[in-house]
Structure formats: C-alpha cells, structure tokens
Amino acid sequence: MRKKLLLFLLLATLMSNAQINLNIGSTDVGVAPVSSFFSYSYVQQIYPKQEINANSAGNITGLTFYVDPSVTISDSSSWTVYLGLSTKTAFTSNTDWVPVTQLTQVFTGTVTNNNGQVVVTFTTPFAYNNTDNLIIATKENSQSIDINNFNEVFRVYPHLPSSTLYYRRDLATIDPASPPAGLRAGYKSSVTFSGLTPNTTPACPFVTYPANNQQMVLLSPIIKWLAVPGVNSYKVSIGTSAGATDVVNQQVVLTNSFTPSTPLVQNTNYYLRVTSVSGGLESSGCTDVVFKTIPPPPVNDACSGALVATVFPYVYTQTDAAAATNNAGFITTCPDAMNDGTWFKFTGDGGVFNLKVTMPASSADFDPQMGVYRGSCGSLLCVGTLDSNGGGGTESANLTTTAGMVYYINVGSYEETVDVPENVFTFTITKL
Structure with a gap:
C-alpha cells in the first residue's frame, strides 16, 4: 500500500510540473500576447505542433508569458484569453483572423508581473490533441497604457513569417467577433505551456x-x-x-x-x-x-541564341529565366552595367517600336533591367538601358529604329557586380 501511495504521489508531482518552454530566454520585445503601449489590443498567434513538440495529447492548464522584472503592466493587465486548434500555418492576409467561434475562452481577469513572469491560469483546462497547431488569442481590455520608455515590453522571438496577427488602438475595445484589418509579424510570444510534457527528443527544425x-x-x-x-x-x-x-x-x-x-x-x-x-x-x-x-539554361541564354522577332506585336513569356547564366560575365557595353540574362533581337524598319517587360506577381522579387544594343554579338554597341522601377515593376521604352539595323535586347537583373537569378517575365515588342 505504501509503494502504491508513493507511486501516486510521484505521478501527481510529475503531472503538476509538466510544462513546455518555448524561447523563454529571449530579450526581444513585440506586440504579443498583447500591446502594452496601446490602450486596447487583440492578438492571435500560431504555435505549430512541430514546435510545441509534446510527447502526447494533454490538457493545457495555463500559460506563462515573460517581461523584464522591472517593467509595469498594471495598465495592460485586463485580459481575455482564447485557445483553439487549427491546421493554419500562417496568417495569409491582414484580415485572416481565426473566427472567435472556433476558439475557446480559457481565461478572463487581471494578470500581474511576478518577477518577470505573467502567469495565466485556466479555470478549465484546454484539451490539446497533439495533432493540430495551436492558436493563442489574447484581448487586452484596459483603457490606459504603460509607458515603459515608450516601448512594448512582452518578450517575443523570431519565427516563421506571418506567425502573428495583431491589431492595437487607443479609442475603444476590440470585438474579437469582428476585428479590423491588423498587421502581421514574424515573431511570437516567449511562452510556457503548463500541463503538457515535452517530447524526449528535440523538435524538428523548420x-x-x-x-x-x-x-x-x-x-x-x-x-x-x-x-x-x-x-x-x-x-x-x-x-x-x-x-x-x-x-x-x-x-x-x-x-x-x-x-x-x-x-x-x-x-x-x-x-x-x-x-x-x-x-x-x-x-x-x-x-x-x-x-x-532549375532546368537547363534557356535557348536564348546567350546573345548568339537570341530569339528573333519578325511579326509584331511580338509577345514571349520567359518561364525559364531563373536558369539563365551570366555567361562570360556582366554586360558593360553601356555605362550602366547589368547581368547577362536572356536575349531577343529584331531588325528595325525606320519606325518606332515599344519594348516592354512585365512580370506576374510571383516575380515580385525580380528587378529587371533592359539593355538595348546594336551591331553583332561579338561587338555590341550601346543604344541604352532602362531600369525605372524596382522589383516586380514594368519596364517600357520606345525605340526609334534605323531601317535594316539589327537590335539586340537583353533582359536581366539590374545588378552589375552580383550574379542574380532572373525570374518569369513577358517581353513584348509592339510597332507603334
């Protein structure tokens, strides 16, 4: 009987001490789980199952968030906390809130800074299935703000992009049933999950x-x-x-x-x-x-393989530009040097032609430059270059041609000292 009692007490102690800590040593601060520098806030955060790394399903009995022991949160202390399960891995837009109807309220009341720890103890434990990702949503209801040198004070750590979605303001409380468009962040609260037991093996990296x-x-x-x-x-x-x-x-x-x-x-x-x-x-x-x-270099990777435009308007979508090589190096024929991207050519007739480079949304990180040359591949002469916009922007210029003159057009990255991959774009030549 005595052995059974000792075993029961040991199990009870282990269960009471079960907890999972996520980056509780971080010193970065941000708007999560609440804003301390605005009167009201509503924040949702995604904690993937992979990151929580629990050894099994279990009941979450509380959360602990972290601040510097010296800061005050007395005017940021009226909280309502919700938890939920989701397959969501990121907030896809500034309005991609998890509906409050899919969340469970686990706490409402006042929290305090107890030597750097802000403990939220649930009245009723939340059942975590260790299958889905976990949503933590927190609404702060206090009217005033905590100054704290005009900074947010809650400890956060960097994680996947758009892990957090928040809205904060000073005028009125926020209704979780219809929160306004917020802001996304690539960080989350340093947190302790009470009631869950960590896996014996470390978490898988993201x-x-x-x-x-x-x-x-x-x-x-x-x-x-x-x-x-x-x-x-x-x-x-x-x-x-x-x-x-x-x-x-x-x-x-x-x-x-x-x-x-x-x-x-x-x-x-x-x-x-x-x-x-x-x-x-x-x-x-x-x-x-x-x-x-990437696939093999495109057929028009080098000047010698330039695609020939003979019928206008000429429209070509280059889907394999990311595989283009820089060939012999950067093109320095014009004063504004550029990457050697992909090539096109046509013969002028004395008229005016519009040259245009446009890109889909998927190529928003590609900042193209268009170089125009005449002569031959082994002896190019500069006509001009164009780089009027940034990543994803359209480049367009009118070219007055000389009859019988062959013009070469290179579409590559604007970089002149670093070989940068190109991306998908559409090149158009239109006779005006």
Whole structure:
C-alpha cells in the first residue's frame, strides 16, 4: 500500500510540473500576447505542433508569458484569453483572423508581473490533441497604457513569417467577433505551456529555404532552417526519392544553414530532411521538403541564341529565366552595367517600336533591367538601358529604329557586380 501511495504521489508531482518552454530566454520585445503601449489590443498567434513538440495529447492548464522584472503592466493587465486548434500555418492576409467561434475562452481577469513572469491560469483546462497547431488569442481590455520608455515590453522571438496577427488602438475595445484589418509579424510570444510534457527528443527544425514544393531552386542552394533552442547540431539528408539519402547522407551541421559540396543536377526533384540533435538524441518524425532544381539554361541564354522577332506585336513569356547564366560575365557595353540574362533581337524598319517587360506577381522579387544594343554579338554597341522601377515593376521604352539595323535586347537583373537569378517575365515588342 505504501509503494502504491508513493507511486501516486510521484505521478501527481510529475503531472503538476509538466510544462513546455518555448524561447523563454529571449530579450526581444513585440506586440504579443498583447500591446502594452496601446490602450486596447487583440492578438492571435500560431504555435505549430512541430514546435510545441509534446510527447502526447494533454490538457493545457495555463500559460506563462515573460517581461523584464522591472517593467509595469498594471495598465495592460485586463485580459481575455482564447485557445483553439487549427491546421493554419500562417496568417495569409491582414484580415485572416481565426473566427472567435472556433476558439475557446480559457481565461478572463487581471494578470500581474511576478518577477518577470505573467502567469495565466485556466479555470478549465484546454484539451490539446497533439495533432493540430495551436492558436493563442489574447484581448487586452484596459483603457490606459504603460509607458515603459515608450516601448512594448512582452518578450517575443523570431519565427516563421506571418506567425502573428495583431491589431492595437487607443479609442475603444476590440470585438474579437469582428476585428479590423491588423498587421502581421514574424515573431511570437516567449511562452510556457503548463500541463503538457515535452517530447524526449528535440523538435524538428523548420526549413525556411527551399519551401516545400518550390521550383527553380539553384544547383548550389543555401539551405536554411530556424535554429532549435538547446540543440547541439543538425543532420541534413538529401535524396532523389522520399526518405532517400543518396545525395547527402546524415551530414552533421553545426549551424542552421547548409550548401551541398557538389552541385545538384538540373531539372531534378530532391527530398530534403533536416533533424536536430541534443544530448545524443535526434528529433523524430521530421518530414521531407520536396523541391525541384532549375532546368537547363534557356535557348536564348546567350546573345548568339537570341530569339528573333519578325511579326509584331511580338509577345514571349520567359518561364525559364531563373536558369539563365551570366555567361562570360556582366554586360558593360553601356555605362550602366547589368547581368547577362536572356536575349531577343529584331531588325528595325525606320519606325518606332515599344519594348516592354512585365512580370506576374510571383516575380515580385525580380528587378529587371533592359539593355538595348546594336551591331553583332561579338561587338555590341550601346543604344541604352532602362531600369525605372524596382522589383516586380514594368519596364517600357520606345525605340526609334534605323531601317535594316539589327537590335539586340537583353533582359536581366539590374545588378552589375552580383550574379542574380532572373525570374518569369513577358517581353513584348509592339510597332507603334
């Protein structure tokens, strides 16, 4: 009987001490779980199952958030807290709130700063299924603000883009049933989940590049992932089929980035897996990230392969520009040098032609420059270059031609000292 009692007391102690800590040593501050510098705020945060890394389903009995022990939160202390389960991994827009009808209110009342800890104890535990991601939503109801040197005070840590969606204002409380458009952030609250027991193995890293199912990945990619707190190292595997390691086999990496020592093969699907290691234990259940490398260089990669426009309007969508090479180096024929991208040519008739480069939304990070030349590929002469807009912007110019003159047009990155991949664009020549 005595042994049974001791075992019961031991289990009770373990259950009462069960908790999962996420980045509680961070010193960064932000607008989560609430804003301390605005009168009212409403904040939603996504904590993926992969990050929580619980050993099983369980009841969350409370949350602890963190601040500097010296700050005051007396005017940011009236909270209503909700939890919810979701498959959502990011807030896709500034209005992509999780409906409050899909959340459970777990706390309403006043919180305090107790030597740097702000503890929220639930009246009724919240059942976490260890399958879905967790949503934490917090509404702050106090009318006044805490000055604290005009800063937010709650500790946060950087994570996946759009992990947090928040709205803050001074005029009136915010209705969680119909919150206004807010702002997204790539950080979340440092937090302790009371009631959950951590997995015995470390969490799987979040791979940030390449993204799952990403196309047009370079042959020597810089693979990146979010650092996992407390781990000693990582292992990287790359294969040409799911779970395979025929390209890179459990390569030990001490930082959170890696580039294969041998370039990958063009136009090939690869399966990437990154695990974390702590105290000799390796994370388990980590999933593959699938990506595809760039195709071979396009046929118009070099000036000698320039596509010929003979019928106008001429319209060509270049879908494989990311595979273009810089050939012999940067094009310095004009004073404003540029990357060697892809090439087009046509013969003038003495009339005026409009040259235009436009891009889809997917190419918003590509800042194109258009170079116009005459002569021959081995001896180009500068007509002019155009780079009037930034990434994703349209470049358009009118060219007065000389009859019988052959004009070469290069569409590449504006960079003149760094070889930058091009992206999808549409090139148009219109006779005016």
